[in-house]
Amino acid sequence: MEIAPRFRPGDLVRVDDRMALGHCRTPWYLRGKTGVIASVHGAFHDPEKLAYHKPGLPRQVLYKVRFRQSDLWAGYAGSPRDQLEADIYEHWLIRADGEARSDSHAAA
Amino acid sequence: MPPHDDHDHDHDHDHAHGDGQPHRHPPQRDHDADPASPYEVLERAIRELLIEKGVLTADEISAQVDLMDSRTPALGAKVVARAWVDPAYKTRLLENTRAALAELGIDIGTLADFRTVENTPDVHNVVVCTLCSCYPKLLLGIPPAWYKSLAYRSRVVVDPRGVLKEFGLVLPADTEVRVHDSTADLRYLVLPRRPDGTDGWSEEQLAEIVTRDCMIGTAVPEVHRTRPAAA
Numbered sequence: 252m253e254i255a256p257r258f259r260p261g262d263l264v265r266v267d268d269r270m271a272l273g274h275c276r277t278p279w280y281l282r283g284k285t286g287v288i289a290s291v292h293g294a295f296h297d298p299e300k301l302a303y304h305k306p307g308l309p310r311q312v313l314y315k316v317r318f319r320q321s322d323l324w325a326g327y328a329g330s331p332r333d334q335l336e337a338d339i340y341e342h343w344l345i346r347a348d349g350e351a352r353s354d355s356h357a358a359a
Numbered sequence: 360m361p362p363h364d365d366h367d368h369d370h371d372h373d374h375a376h377g378d379g380q381p382h383r384h385p386p387q388r389d390h391d392a393d394p395a396s397p398y399e400v401l402e403r404a405i406r407e408l409l410i411e412k413g414v415l416t417a418d419e420i421s422a423q424v425d426l427m428d429s430r431t432p433a434l435g436a437k438v439v440a441r442a443w444v445d446p447a448y449k450t451r452l453l454e455n456t457r458a459a460l461a462e463l464g465i466d467i468g469t470l471a472d473f474r475t476v477e478n479t480p481d482v483h484n485v486v487v488c489t490l491c492s493c494y495p496k497l498l499l500g501i502p503p504a505w506y507k508s509l510a511y512r513s514r515v516v517v518d519p520r521g522v523l524k525e526f527g528l529v530l531p532a533d534t535e536v537r538v539h540d541s542t543a544d545l546r547y548l549v550l551p552r553r554p555d556g557t558d559g560w561s562e563e564q565l566a567e568i569v570t571r572d573c574m575i576g577t578a579v580p581e582v583h584r585t586r587p588a589a590a
Binding site: 276277278280292295298313320323324327328329330332333334335336337338339340 | 472489490516517518519520521532533534535536537538539540541542543544545
């Protein structure tokens with residue numbers, strides 16, 4: 252069964268800033284940060300369940316999310332054009348339409 | 360001490376040393392460092408259990424080790440060179456890396472999918488796995504030790520230009536540096552730019568200047584720097 256992705260390329264999303272018990276693939280430095288969906292990779296078995304010998308269901312849609320480096324690090328030294336991309340599962344992403352594309356901690 | 364107990368035995372004693380008879384040591388230890396680390400002990404225990412319970416055989420483990428040993432950056436270099444000389448192949452590689460690798464007889468298995476990211480005059484790509492050590496092993500072989508180091512993994516995301524400079528790569532300020540953190544089910548291959556001064560080169564010549572680091576993104580191909588020949 253094909254899983255319909257909630258987000259499309261170009262959508263603004265914020266990575267949920269939450270704790271996870273055990274294995275997960277969402278790096279700490281991206282939690283709470285806002286980026287844009289660069290592409291939809293498709294549905295994959297959930298590594299947070301696979302890690303504990305579960306079947307990894309339901310599958311999670313995986314996205315390539317693109318962040319501005321200047322949004323991730325205070326005082327980023329490189330070019331303002333520099334970007335970082337990471338693969339993030341849908342259950343870690345929150346729609347962020349209408350939010351400024353910036354560090355949500357700084358904005359709060 | 361048993362007569363042939365001259366090394367760390369972790370397998371059945373159904374072979375003999377020093378008598379010229381063939382014997383096998385699946386899987387060999389990498390080095391003689393003792394004592395074994397807790398992770399080595401854990402790995403050994405799990406490996407032996409898997410063999411004892413018939414989930415895997417020692418031969419299957421050896422075959423997998425051989426498979427990994429057969430994968431080297433030369434394989435990736437061949438792919439890059441093909442993409443440089445054949446624009447249609449490059450398009451297919453960028454669109455469906457798995458299928459394009461299969462065209463060249465390269466099977467990347469089913470554990471992870473691959474993506475190719477292309478360097479252009481405007482964008483330079485560099486790959487890291489901040490969580491652990493994800494790497495396109497079935498294309499490039501075993502990653503270099505630095506790729507797995509905490510220093511590389513933590514610093515290249517915060518200060519990619521600084522880290523690249525330490526590798527000897529200084530990028531123009533107006534080039535976008537794009538770091539790929541391979542956090543999940545995808546492995547990334549950087550398709551470097553073909554350098555000037557390589558007009559008329561054969562595919563084999565081109566492949567020689569595609570080093571491992573060029574395909575991670577910590578270097579770019581240079582006309583006078585060739586990949587060391589495989590051992």
